[in-house]
Amino acid sequence: MSETQAFVRPTPIGAALSKGAGESARRRLEAVLIPILALLAGLFAFGLFLLAIGKSPVEFYQLVYRGGFGTWFSLQNTMQRAAPLLLTALCVALPAQLGLVVIGGEGAFVLGGLAAAAIGAAMPDAPGLIGMPVMALAGLCAGGVWIGAVGALRHYRGVNETIASLLMAYIAIAFMQHVVEGPLRDPASLNKPSTTPLADQLRIGEIPGMDVHWGFVVGILACLVAGFVLSRTTFGFSARIAGGNARAAAVQGLPVGRLILTFTFAAGAAAGLAGMIEVAAIHGTANASLIAGYGYTGILIAFLARQNPIAIIPMALIIGGIGAAGGLVQRRMDLPDATVLVLQGILFVAILVSETLSGRLLPALGLKTTGEAK
Amino acid sequence: MNADLGLWAVPLAVLGGMLRVSTPFLFVSLGECVTEKSGRINLGLEGTLVFGAMAGYGGAYLTGSPWLGVLAAGLFGVLFGLLHGFLCSLPKVNDIAVGIALMLLGTGLAFFFGKPLIQPAAPMLPAIPLGAWSDVPQVRAALEVSPLFVIGLLIAIALLFVFKRTKIGLVLRMVGDSADAARAMGYPILPVRIGATAFGGFMAGVAGAYLSLYYPGSWNEAISSGQGLIAVALVIFARWNPLACFGAALLFGGAGALGPALQSVGVTEGYYLFYAAPYVLTLLILFFTSSRTKALEGAPRELSITK
Amino acid sequence: MTMLPLNRRRLLISGSALLAAPLLMRVSPAAAASLTAGFIYVGPRDDFGYNQSHAEGAAALKAMDGITVLEEENVPESNDVVKSMESMIQLDDASLLFPTSFGYYNPFVKETAADYPDVQFRHCGGLWSEADPKNAGSYFGYIGTAQYLSGIVAGHQTKSKRLGFVAAKPIPQVLMNINAFTLGAKSVDPEITTQVIFTGDWAQPVKEAEATNALIDQGADVLTCHVDSPKVFVQTAAGRGAFVCGYHTSQAPLAPEHYLTGAEWNWSTVYKMFAEKALAGGALPNFVRGGLVEGFVKTSPYGPAVSEAARNQTDTVKAEVMKGGFAVIKGPLKDNKGNEVVAAGKAYPETAVELESMDYLVEGVLGSTS
Structure with missing residues (x-):
């Protein structure tokens, strides 16, 4: 039992394999919550970057929505x-x-x-x-x-x-x-x-x-x-x-x-x-x-x-x-074409940094957890 | 008028290429060598190098002094190094992954801010005419070296001394070899690693400035052909020895000059394959010097890629 | 595939355009203009080279009334260019598109043109034929003749009788430039040879610099190039004291003392012609080619180092060119392997379609096509 647990890494797949039910639910929740928070934080940080160079983040994200998802053409693209x-x-x-x-x-x-x-x-x-x-x-x-x-x-x-x-x-x-x-x-x-x-x-x-x-x-x-x-x-x-x-x-x-x-x-x-x-x-x-x-x-x-x-x-x-x-x-x-690269880079960093929250996010939010792995 | 050198032009061109092309590899690999000695790997130096090329060119253009450009490139490199160093000090954050992310971010930011700098001409770094004694123009041209090349060689020698003979070197190696031992001795692990990564960033920034301010001496979005990444590989086959880094950089630079030199004397078929020679050579050296069972000789034991 | 999916695709696209249109009218500043033209570049548009030459042409359209110009740079020669074109059409109402990189044409421009019959596509460098969509077309300039003139200037300037040429890839357009440059120089002195180094790709600054150095080491004292951005080439060659002939745009500001002349594009002529016809509601020609005579290409003003004799001979030949029908490639002509490629008495003026599939290097060029 403890042997297996030691091998399970805090990835979403690992979460599915964990034995304890409370533990598993907690990990599953974190596995979804943390990346979403990280993406949002990354988008926010990039918004600040745009503000700093005098462009409107609102307009930018509206255009990303329109150009990437907002129309049938964009979605197919x-x-x-x-x-x-x-x-x-x-x-x-x-x-x-x-x-x-x-x-x-x-x-x-x-x-x-x-x-x-x-x-x-x-x-x-x-x-x-x-x-x-x-x-x-x-x-x-x-x-x-x-x-x-x-x-x-x-x-x-x-x-x-x-x-x-x-x-x-x-x-x-x-x-x-x-x-x-x-x-x-x-x-x-x-x-x-x-x-x-x-x-x-x-x-x-x-x-x-x-x-x-x-x-x-x-x-x-x-x-x-x-x-x-x-x-x-x-x-x-x-x-x-x-x-x-x-x-x-x-x-x-x-x-x-x-x-x-x-x-x-x-x-x-x-x-x-x-x-x-x-x-x-x-x-x-x-x-x-x-x-x-x-x-x-x-x-x-x-x-x-x-x-x-x-x-x-x-x-x-x-x-x-x-x-x-x-x-x-x-x-x-x-905006230059490299804008997309900057956004990608910021999202990348945000997701990686968010790894550090795994196992600590829910406790920090005051949510009760059970079966805390050692 | 240039003398007709015939086939002698090939070794001469390779020598010239070594001296011209190797410097970015030398700087990045020396910086990465220090970072890796502390137990971290920073693949993001490619992004730092590209940003350094942009910042160096911009700095030189705005201030009128190429040396201030080099300094600006180095300082921005320090910022990227510190960012990598701090992020990787957070628990569970992987240094290889952060490096790849910073490669993307550094390149993106360099292209983003570099658009207005493609057109203007910045003042270039001067050259040292080591070949002034010769009356063959090709020899004079081949032996024209950048002061940065000489500085790089001096840094390599200095680092060898620092690693072997000084307290700083001892602490650095101990942090890289065994964090537990270093902790037991009361040495600060994270500050040492962050400092070592910042130094690596500085060197990569300067390497970028060499590209944009000396050779080929221009800022554009194709300026780096992966020098920052390859240099990380060179550190491994240089076995974390600064002087060997110097040798590896020369070897790689010379191999890169082989393709154009062969074409200039009439060996024209299959030039793509000649251009791939440096990569094949690096791979072969890695193949023959690695071992399945024992860790690489001289490898810092805390380093993730050699565990 | 058969016609079926194409038709279905067209239907869907018009359907989605209907969906998108009301949403976009509100935000699109392009709606008020009577013509929206889109330009797509494969690299950065201020590269002192190919892309800049097109961006300068686009800038000339911006100055015209009733035209909105859209631009996108660094668009790869993949499905990305299809999507860039479609996005310009669907989201920004573009009705005239100029995808400027050679690799865009087949299959991307051809297929997109078939999907959007109401939009006009004019592509730089492609070979439009009757089998291709009627709303597509191609334009290009006969820059080889301008290279011939550069070759004459180079032939007068060289002391070593060796010229250098830094080239990207051995494709017909590049081979034509190498051959024309060499033939121009040989018209001054048949002993002159041109050494070529291929870098393998369009933007490789370090290799271009190494190639330039290698050529100069081998004795070349006048050089030119065919890569996307000649900036590094010009600065490196001039730094070694060699003379240069420019390409794409004028690089004279980068090396005022060593710049002799150059073969430049003049795309504003072409773009203005298309735009004026489109604004007037007329039909756009499908296959457009022009050279020095038509103002599609031009030569840079002579640099200070160019001798009186060189100016005189070049000006004389240029006057001959301006009369029309001038042929750089004419027999008897051998390639550099000794085979006869053009028989005596045969001449190919710049308009000859045969030249667009050139696969040889002429006698006097040191280098090979593969």
Whole structure:
């Protein structure tokens, strides 16, 4: 009993697993309350920043609402933007369950897109029902192997995964640029070197009745599945034990190495799949435009979601919405495009700092708690 | 007129590139070295560097003195360092995550306030002509170094001395190696760590000023190509030794100069792969010097990334 | 995909526009103007280069009556540009859009134009064809000819007979500039060669500076470039004492003593033409190209270092260009691998479509296209 409790970390998923009922309810309440308070505090702090430079926070937030959520067009814009971010955020959140910080999802994203485009271009006559799964598999594997290699470097050689994934992202991008402008270049892609365009039946379409491609649904499903596996299966449970304390996990006979390899592969596969979707739904080909920073924004979202796959969904929508409103804010308030970056940075800091409140917020508010963990 | 050097141009260009490109890596890695010695890691130095590039350029433009610009960049760097240091002193707040957040915030603020500074021309830092003895123009150009490079080398030597021979160095190492032992000895853990992070911020700010005020000598939003992040990796393979940081920075700078130099003598195929050489090299060095079983030699034991 | 989703998408969009319209009329300052034009840039609009040249064109429209100008900068070549265009249309009533980066055209401008048949899209650099939507179009300037003139000035200036060219990527527009610059210099002295270094991307300040240094180390004494922002290139080269020819806009203020001349865009001509036609309710042309003659591009005034002989020859050739029909690329012409690329007697004036798919470097260029 006390053994398990020591491993449960104060994350929302951990909350669900806690045994004592009062304890569990308290943690669950905190897990929701603290991030919301943190987001509000971040928005307030950014409002002060705007006031300090002589702009109206009220107008700003009205525009963010209008540009990101207020109309059907804006809402679809937000969902479309969130689609790749759901998957690239998983690339950070999955290894985080084991305590690993992977920041090189951009590399897996780009390679996944490249692999999918290359395979797709090689089978222009394949029916969509065969071609698209093959492309998806190529994207999954390319991304999975790339971040899986980061996991292997970590496990077998003790190479720090944060640094290795970052270096490998630079290498992946250089490789993609080389291939797209060299061996795989479509001679018809004149001023924008690209691979051969995908055939029409290999393109991912839009959700019926919406201006949002199917990648959004795939992303939501992936987050739900990841959330389920982590919170409801023994596999996810052992991952969290290993993440809490690798040495104790090894003593208990858990296969730490296998966990690391599986989670990093799955993480890379998520980012690689995002790359495949970006190619099949948006670009129709692989080229330098794939390097748009989705992998890096995924880091932000994963941390905002406190590495909880389910929480990634609302956070990706919030960040997607802010991005969607960015243009409107530029045009109407004459604010630079970097305004969005500043807001994102402040929200990021606010969420991280709020971690310090966990376990202390409700007592501080005078709410009675039971079964206080030691 | 320049002499025709043929293939000799490649090693010369690599040498010149080492001296020109390495300085930002040197400053960030020395600063990060001190921060990590205290048991904290600050990945946010990339954001600090970009802000420093903006603040340095703006400071130099407004005051007319590039050195005041460098100072401004350093002071803003201290602010970012203090912010990181204080936030990470709160219980349960993770230093790696705060670093990533400050990377985003620093870059965002730099772009936000830097818009009006893209156009104006700020006064540049002077150069020291170490190659004045040569009558080959290429040699003279390659050996033209920034005073900041020399200052960086001196700081590296000074840090080596501080770490090994002084009380400050001893306290710093003890705080980084075992917080419990340091506490038992009555040393203040948090102030030491916050101070070490502030120093790291100062160095990263100055590194940014080097980019905008010396080489390439311009403020724009593409000015950093990840120097602040790579430097954090360099500290690891330099094994937390300041002189090795100097060597690692030179190596990385030289590898970066290889791509353009090879093209200039006619090796033109696959330039993207040459441009990736510094990253491959860093990864390989990490691979061969890390070990699965034992912690890295010289690693501060309180440091989260090496535990 | 088939036409079905497109139609459905169009329906939905008009539906959502109806929903949004009453909400927006109240806040939109654009409602009173008779034309709202949106400009989208891929980088910062004050970069001393490509984006600034377009922003200067946009600024010329701001001065016109009855026009509201919207601008967005740092918009990536991804779905983001689609959403920026749609947002300008739906939330700010834009009816004329200028997405200015080359990578925006296919598929983003084409698809968005198909979704919004009532909005006019004119894209910089693309190759509009009859198969593309009728409300889309492309414009570009024949800046290669201006580069040829820069090459003549460079050919007179060089003592080492070696020129340098810092380029981003080996794509047709860049290759055309390298070739034209080289041919201009060779028209002064056939012995002159141009060394090229590709940096691999459009904005890489440190690599651009390293490339400039490497070229000068190899003996180049006059240099030019094709990257998004030539500021770093010009300052680095001038700092080493080399002479420079500018690109995109005039960089003369950055290096007054070492700036010779430059090939500049003059987009205000193009934007004013489109805006005037749109205000008058006329049809906008779909495929617009122009060079020095039409005022789409211009050359920077000569710097103080340019010799009398160089001015005379350049002015003579420029007068020839202004008569129209001038061909920089004409046979017999070999590429730098020794293959004949243009047969004797054949000439491609700047308007020739063949030039837009150039894939070779001419004899005298040191470098390769891949």
